[in-house]
Amino acid sequence: MSVEQAEFGDVGFVERLDLVGVIVNIPGRYSLADRRDARGERRVYACRAVYLSPYEIAIAAPVSGKIGDRVLADIDQLGKLEGPLIRLLKHGFVISVAANEERRRGLAAKIAWVESNKNHDTPNQRAGERTVPTNPFSTLVFADGSVETCLVLDFSVTGAAVSADTVPDIGRVLAVGSVVGRVARHFVGGFAIQFIESQSLDTVETLVTSE
DSSP states (O other), X not given: OOOOEEEETTEEEEOOTTOOOEEEEEEEEEEETTXXXXXXXXXXXXXXXXXXXXXXXXXXXXXXOOTTOXXXXXXXXXXXXXXXXXXXXXXXXXXXXXXXXXXXXXXXXXXHHHHHHTTOOOOOOSTTSOBOOSSOEEEEEETTSOEEXXXXXXXXXXXXXXXXXXXXXXXXXXXXXXXXXXXXXXXXXXXXXXXXXXXXXXXXXXXXXXX
């Protein structure tokens, strides 16, 4: 087969010649085995799987590890997967899936199902409802002027859900892209930001995902 390239915003992945995979946009969560929080518990981040094969998965992620790091991922529709980080991308990484042949066949079947059904969902663009951005990467700008890359999970005209290395306290004021908001709540893998002012449906995605 010919070389195929999948792009998701700034994430690019060139498939190996001997693998067959699909380009996707599937939410999930992941952790790096040696990255812990202040309590010694493993940090969990939100992510999006952007390329799937039974052997390798490319993940768009707010935080990357190092080559060889063990990654534990839980991808919607696929379940729990793990394996070493084998390649770094600009905004993510590729993991080699650790699995026996029986489980790999099961994973291949799930990927085939995803491929056959991935175009059945219709994007939801009504005001007040959550939308997944075309390019999920943006920046968080804190009150002290510091800036950090983040992954925008979804957004509406009133707020956004993001994942980043920093988890600000509830009530903290910051900007995601160029929209100012306040941290409203925490959830596994990220946090929600409520905008100070409601945004226009026509421009909110551009403003939220501006880097």
